[in-house]
Amino acid sequence: MRFMIIVKATPESEQGCMPSAALMAExxxxxxxxxxxxxxxDGSGLKPTSQGWRVRYSASGRSVTDGPFTETKELLAGYTLIQVRTREEALEWTRRFPNPRGEGLAAEIEVRQLFEMEDFASVEGVEQFNELQAQRG
Known part of the structure; x- marks a missing residue:
């Protein structure tokens, strides 16, 4: 079972502020x-949305909007991807995740389970994804 630990963006992360040495060590x-x-x-931090863009889809096509994006509660600052045997094991690891802003400050992480290819077994066209996965090893 794979789970993504999602670190929510903050005003500081959106300004490009780097974490303290103590937080980096933790x-x-x-x-x-x-x-x-x-x-x-895997695990990595994401650069601020000022260096990103969004693609919106509509009936008339696609449009691209450059960042920054203002609603920080909907933005991501980083992630850690883990593979464990059970949901309980994932929960135990995430309880130990360091506060991404530093101890004593309000912060939030979100944890989401990833789909596995077997979850799509009944969906037409999944064979192409299975072939790609087999090629990657």
């Missing part, structure tokens, strides 16, 4: 623990 220790346990798949 995050590094946490990710090292995940790696030693064999559950870490």
């Amino acid at each position: 995050m590094a220790r946490y990710h090292e623990e995940l790696a030693r346990a064999g559950v870490l798949l």
